[in-house]
Amino acid sequence: MWGSFASRYHARLDPGRRRAGVSSQPGLRAVHDDIERVLISPEEIRAGIERVAGEVTHTYRGTDFTVVGVLKGSCVFVSDLIRAVPIPLELAFLSASSYRDGTTSGRLDLSFFPAEGEIAGKRLLLVDDILDTGRTMQALVDTLMERGALDVKTCVFLDKPSRRLAAIQPDFRAFAVEDLFVVGYGLDFAGRYRNLPYVGALRPALYASAAPARG
Numbered sequence: 087m088w089g090s091f092a093s094r095y096h097a098r099l100d101p102g103r104r105r106a107g108v109s110s111q112p113g114l115r116a117v118h119d120d121i122e123r124v125l126i127s128p129e130e131i132r133a134g135i136e137r138v139a140g141e142v143t144h145t146y147r148g149t150d151f152t153v154v155g156v157l158k159g160s161c162v163f164v165s166d167l168i169r170a171v172p173i174p175l176e177l178a179f180l181s182a183s184s185y186r187d188g189t190t191s192g193r194l195d196l197s198f199f200p201a202e203g204e205i206a207g208k209r210l211l212l213v214d215d216i217l218d219t220g221r222t223m224q225a226l227v228d229t230l231m232e233r234g235a236l237d238v239k240t241c242v243f244l245d246k247p248s249r250r251l252a253a254i255q256p257d258f259r260a261f262a263v264e265d266l267f268v269v270g271y272g273l274d275f276a277g278r279y280r281n282l283p284y285v286g287a288l289r290p291a292l293y294a295s296a297a298p299a300r301g
């Protein structure tokens with residue numbers, strides 16, 4: 087009985103979801119059910135992280151540096167990334183949201199920030215889930231430099247270059263994506279879907295009536 091449900095369920099999935107090993111327990115609503123298609127599978131994510139981790143390692147070998155994760159979106163990426171970087175590093179987090187208020191600066195709300203001793207005189211690698219308009223990252227880089235960082239580089243899991251409004255490019259990026267709202271692997275919609283092990287596109291009906299949460 088379970089077997090036949092599983093094969094019927096599997097038959098509903100598109101090839102991308104099947105490749106990603108997506109399945110859910112019968113009778114339980116799973117986050118996977120809200121995904122229209124998988125854009126980046128867990129295997130592709132692993133390969134992308136290995137590549138970026140190699141670049142980060144090459145850049146910082148022999149140098150003290152601190153990885154600064156931007157909460158909440160970077161939590162999944164940063165934890166996989168640091169485990170693929172085999173050189174000494176320190177880890178810090180900050181929490182920020184910037185308003186899309188029509189200005190080019192974008193006002194930054196810092197609800198949580200590292201202590202001054204973790205910034206001043208340090209080489210920082212700022213890690214976020216996605217570089218979209220770039221306003222958040224630009225404001226964070228400026229703020230960290232103002233607070234005395236020696237150097238700030240940026241690393242993002244996803245880059246949406248077509249949406250850029252601020253003059254910033256990531257120093258490291260795992261993947262470039264088209265202009266499409268995506269969820270999973272840390273990226274949320276209205277606070278949910280961060281726990282998907284792949285990057286996917288939501289069924290359009292789900293976000294037709296709501297606005298995404300920030301962070």
Ligand code: IMP
Pocket residue numbers: 159184214215216217218219220221222223266267268269273274275298300301
């Ligand atoms: P921006 O670069 O200042 O426009 O903002 C980047 C932030 O917007 C990210 O850290 C995410 O929290 C959010 N964001 C932008 N695009 C997406 C998306 O496609 N899915 C989920 N969150 C997104």
Ligand code: MG
Pocket residue numbers: 156157158159160214215216300301
């Ligand atoms: Mg974010």
